[in-house]
Amino acid sequence: MGFLEETEKVRFEVKKAVESLGYEVEVRVEEPPNSELGDIATTVAFDLAKKYGVKPIEIAEKIVNAINLDVLELFKNVENVKGFINFRFDPNKYSVSVLNEVLSKGREYGKFPIIKKRILIEHTNSNPNKALHIGTLRNAVIGDVLARFLRFLGHEVLVVNYIDDSGSQVAENIVAHYFMKVPMEPPEGLKFDEYSGKVYAEYSDKINKDEELKKLKSEVVRKIEEGGNEISEFARKFSEEVVKCQLETAWAFGIFYDLLNWETDVIRSGIFEWAIKKLEEKGEVYVESKGVNKGCLMIRLRDVEEFKNLKAPDEVLIRSDGTATYVGKDIAYASWKLGLTPRKFKVRNWLQQPNGKSLLTTHIDGEEHDFPGADVAITVVDKRQEYPQMVVKHALKKMGMPPTKEYYPYLYEVVALSGETASEITSLEELKNKKVVHMSGRKGLVFNANDLLKIVFQKIYDETKKRHPDKAEDWLRKVSMHLSAASIRYSLVKTDKNNLIIFDVNDAVRLEGDTGPYLQYTYARACRIVEKAGVEINSVDEVLFETSEEWDLVKQIGKFSWVLNMASETLAMNTIAVYTRHLADSFNSFYEKCPVITDGVRRDRLALVKSFLITMGNAFDILGIEKLSMI
């Protein structure tokens, strides 16, 4: 069995030994700082020392003597080192066990028993009036990896993308196109989503600084919400055009969805109305009679402990002009996610995705969508939206969300630009010396995901062609595309979600070191060995490993499910990316030192290479990295 199972066995045996000595304590196991000391360790002796006033070294000695090593078949010994109790694997036995586990489980390797849940993951959530940029891409990649991961573990996962088609951003584009007669045709060379982003940047300020146009915008929002009129039809068509472009970008990165939820449909389905009524019944909303929010429907939040110190904790749900705010609609939408509302969306098939699955979209003319509600609703949103997400969470509680349900805002830090990159894309010299430049759609200061993909692709294509001058153009393009997408995905997911990413183009096109191409290169060179060996191998009886590189690789492979188990608790997807790189590092060191094919084929080493490929492949599936046998 793998590391996860063996740590559990050790924990159990240590606990038994401790109890046999008449003590009671929680036993924790960990990895020693270096493998000279052992493979699994516990500091339980120190805990007992504190709790019972005994000497750690002495109690550790007693525990070691009380442990029945016969039960721990894969271990060679256990010893007391200054109070630390260290277990050491028998390398041959553990290697055989790990390799057979991997070879027999294949694509299932890494899974562990779970309590299966229905999980809804919402990600991407770009306003449908602009192209995806590297910030929304971080959102989409994190969400996609989460979805792939939770599916891999065996959960039932529904991936949705919320289309904010009734907000003020789209309304501004509609004012520009519909009333100010800005043409709908993008100029040569621009996709529709890129074009609409430019129109938004150009007209947003104009509209908001002009009272007449602002009134028009408010009217547009109202019309869009009402539906069944010329403006709402026009707006839906506009948004659909943008969303199609955004989807093409997402697909290029291997990101797919199950359902698109349109904000206007939150209103038209009656879900919004239901949610407001529910809050009214509970006495949690009121109409403001004075001050800046006069005439608005507010939700009362001043009674919530964590909002106590805010200047104005109550939040607007319906504006004085009768239109709904984003938060208002999001509360209603969240009540649907968790199955609190009896109202249903109507949905229909919209597009066929390149992964073969069709994409559903909410639509007024669709069929009723049968979704019983998720146990857990994960919303991937950037940190700036923490406050409104908390509002949603508390509103759900006020509506009577059962404690078995969980609303989980999955927060991550944004992507900003380095001064260098910001000044390059805007030709504004003054930005050059800044360390951080935040992107802004309104200012047109954004780095689009497509543009990044093009730049990375060019670099990778040139490199691939140099290495394979005789390969067909089709192959070169396909492989380069997979490498480019993986490269960008990896760079976005390997960083801790709480860290601000300062994006710099020069760094983004790197192919060496801690990069996606490095991982895929490693995978491909392992494929070459298996191919050349030409020997089927599905199990091993014994191994003759004698190098530390072989042993390190076995241990790394064995740790996969242990890493996934931790990730399932923290939902920190970067830990899976970091593990995957460690795994590649171990393989490359092994590769240099340990030939598999010499006079004949070393069967044990070949089994190790195959096990590596299976493990790495499963990790790639979770990270959304294509498994290429040649790059």
Added chain:
RNA sequence: GGGCCCGUGGCCAAGCCAGGAUAAAGGCGUCGGCCUUCGGAGCCGAAGAUCCUGGGUUCAAAUCCCAGCGGGCCCGCCA
């Protein structure tokens, strides 16, 4: 005014939530090696760190607590 996040070699960064062993992965960059054996997008080696500062808790602190400093963000009839 209130709140959240980040601070680890020149730069980027793992580890922090669940504290341990002589205090610390990896990458970029710098320097030196390795293609007549499975792909050099690789490997091996060297130099480079007051883990922001000061207190505290503890047998043990990069990790937990408190205060401060520096950077980013949120508190809108935007989303």
